[in-house]
Amino acid sequence: MEADGHHGGGLVSAPAVIDADVGIVGAGPGGMAAALRLADAGLAVVVLDEGMRPGGQIFRQLPAGFVSTAHPSEPPSHQQGHELLRKLQRSKVRVEARATVWDAAAPTGPGPVPHTGAAAQAGKLWFEQDGASRLLRCKAIVLAPGAYDRCVPFPGWTLPAVITLGAAQVMVRGFAIAPGTRAVVAGSGPLLLPTVTAMLAAGVEVVAALEAAPRLAVLAAIPGVLRSGARLREAFWYARQLLKAGVRLKFGHAVFAVEGNGRVERAVIGKVDAAGMPLRHTARTVEADVVCTGFGLVPSIEIGQKLGCATVWNETSGGWCLEAGPFGQTSVQNVFAAGEIAGIGGSEVAIADGEAVAGLIVANLRGAPAPLPLSSRRQSARSAAFAMLRAFHVRPGLFSLAQPDTIVCRCEDVTVQSARAAALVHGSTLRGIKMGCRAGMGPCQGRLCTPNVQALASSVGAAKWDLPTVQVPLKPVATATILDAPKG
Numbered sequence: 154m155e156a157d158g159h160h161g162g163g164l165v166s167a168p169a170v171i172d173a174d175v176g177i178v179g180a181g182p183g184g185m186a187a188a189l190r191l192a193d194a195g196l197a198v199v200v201l202d203e204g205m206r207p208g209g210q211i212f213r214q215l216p217a218g219f220v221s222t223a224h225p226s227e228p229p230s231h232q233q234g235h236e237l238l239r240k241l242q243r244s245k246v247r248v249e250a251r252a253t254v255w256d257a258a259a260p261t262g263p264g265p266v267p268h269t270g271a272a273a274q275a276g277k278l279w280f281e282q283d284g285a286s287r288l289l290r291c292k293a294i295v296l297a298p299g300a301y302d303r304c305v306p307f308p309g310w311t312l313p314a315v316i317t318l319g320a321a322q323v324m325v326r327g328f329a330i331a332p333g334t335r336a337v338v339a340g341s342g343p344l345l346l347p348t349v350t351a352m353l354a355a356g357v358e359v360v361a362a363l364e365a366a367p368r369l370a371v372l373a374a375i376p377g378v379l380r381s382g383a384r385l386r387e388a389f390w391y392a393r394q395l396l397k398a399g400v401r402l403k404f405g406h407a408v409f410a411v412e413g414n415g416r417v418e419r420a421v422i423g424k425v426d427a428a429g430m431p432l433r434h435t436a437r438t439v440e441a442d443v444v445c446t447g448f449g450l451v452p453s454i455e456i457g458q459k460l461g462c463a464t465v466w467n468e469t470s471g472g473w474c475l476e477a478g479p480f481g482q483t484s485v486q487n488v489f490a491a492g493e494i495a496g497i498g499g500s501e502v503a504i505a506d507g508e509a510v511a512g513l514i515v516a517n518l519r520g521a522p523a524p525l526p527l528s529s530r531r532q533s534a535r536s537a538a539f540a541m542l543r544a545f546h547v548r549p550g551l552f553s554l555a556q557p558d559t560i561v562c563r564c565e566d567v568t569v570q571s572a573r574a575a576a577l578v579h580g581s582t583l584r585g586i587k588m589g590c591r592a593g594m595g596p597c598q599g600r601l602c603t604p605n606v607q608a609l610a611s612s613v614g615a616a617k618w619d620l621p622t623v624q625v626p627l628k629p630v631a632t633a634t635i636l637d638a639p640k641g
């Protein structure tokens with residue numbers, strides 16, 4: 154499947170400021186679904202995405218002109234995503250690829266209808282694209298920036314060739330690169346199975362596939378998942394792929410440590426109990442040259458925070474999420490949320506969200522009532538996802554894998570013991586620990602360590618972390634981009 158939408162090309166002459174009715178951040182399923190429906194209603198829509206091509210994480214495409222013989226086969230439910238990509242290519246939606254949004258301002262106006270006129274101020278999305286500093290002005294903003302991987306530190310997790318489940322998929326599906334030859338795939342959640350199939354498609358031998366949740370917890374989630382037939386069929390499809398390849402997913406297992414001289418050479422694996430506590434007497438060593446690990450996803454809420462949107466804590470849905478109504482309404486007028494930013498739910502939810510958001514924006518513009526059927530579809534997809542994710546919560550015992558010298562913030566090389574020392578002096582809030590040891594102050598801006606730092610520095614296994622504060626730039630960009638930012 155090749156679909157590009159209408160990319161910003163010829164960047165020498167690209168205008169610094171562009172205008173649209175609706176600006177969308179993210180060309181994943183949520184952003185694409187919203188964009189298509191809005192464009193169908195005759196609105197001018199611009200989608201900004203930092204990726205090279207639209208599709209988001211799940212429908213990631215190889216760069217234009219690349220062909221791969223190792224592209225993993227996909228469950229039938231993914232056809233929905235490919236259909237979106239095909240429609241996007243034929244649509245009037247303008248997709249600006251390689252466009253990293255690093256700052257944002259909310260639209261203001263006298264009412265819920267996206268406005269023009271003297272009383273209204275356009276919403277603004279500043280982005281960097283191929284070294285140029287650009288600005289999109291729009292009457293309404295839809296945030297669909299997805300999520301990022303969650304890691305739980307264990308000894309050796311920062312060795313080269315320990316990668317996240319998401320990174321493994323990006324390498325195989327986005328760049329046709331095999332991350333190694335012998336892989337351990339471990340963690341918890343629905344991303345494990347697609348990662349195993351991606352590894353197999355790339356010719357990587359999967360020597361162990363380990364799910365930390367107990368089998369019973371996963372089976373108990375099935376009745377709730379029945380609310381989404383597509384989800385269940387997808388799970389069975391992946392299970393069949395593993396069976397065909399002779400890979401057995403071991404429940405109640407985890408990686409205890411990774412060892413090697415300068416890179417991954419072996420992994421120590423073993424059983425964990427229902428609370429995630431490692432059962433050390435079961436430990437054994439397997440040889441591997443890549444370890445893929447991940448414990449679910451964390452919503453990417455930073456742009457929403459910058460716009461002043463209210464957030465809500467929901468551990469099952471990934472932690473801090475943007476608060477969103479049934480049609481993706483945030484607490485800020487004419488700013489909407491679709492997909493993982495409002496809680497992890499998968500592509501089916503993201504598409505339903507995108508359509509619901511677009512339905513409301515179009516209804517607002519026409520002065521019509523909100524389209525209710527879309528809202529209930531979104532609700533049942535979300536509750537099926539919620540039922541499934543409950544089985545895969547991060548078990549507190551897993552935090553006991555990290556030792557005092559294990560790194561917790563990899564950008565700033567902060568160990569567990571220095572985070573603990575900082576907590577003793579400055580308090581065990583996120584801010585206190587950060588003040589004392591710089592955890593979260595590196596280039597990833599805390600995306601990787603924030604969910605773990607308080608759990609490891611204070612009471613082992615604390616499930617909740619403080620809401621991080623956001624700083625501009627929201628993503629790392631060149632200083633010149635900030636200095637040259639169009640004022641609009």
Ligand SMILES: Cc1cc2nc3c(=O)[nH]c(=O)nc-3n(C[C@H](O)[C@H](O)[C@H](O)COP(=O)(O)OP(=O)(O)OC[C@H]3O[C@@H](n4cnc5c(N)ncnc54)[C@H](O)[C@@H]3O)c2cc1C
Pocket residue numbers: 178179180181182183184201202203204208209210211212252253254255297298299300301302318319320322323344347348450453491492493494498499500501503627628
């Ligand atoms: C690495 C990764 C791999 C995944 N693989 C699978 C899988 O195989 N199967 C599965 O069922 N689910 C997978 N998921 C979950 C999947 O992402 C979601 O279910 C679904 O894609 C969510 O759709 P979305 O529209 O909310 O966000 P996404 O699909 O994540 O799309 C968000 C888009 O926003 C863009 N973006 C984010 N921030 C910015 C910014 N500041 N500026 C510009 N653009 C930005 C990103 O480039 C991305 O294209 C994966 C998630 C991740 C993080």
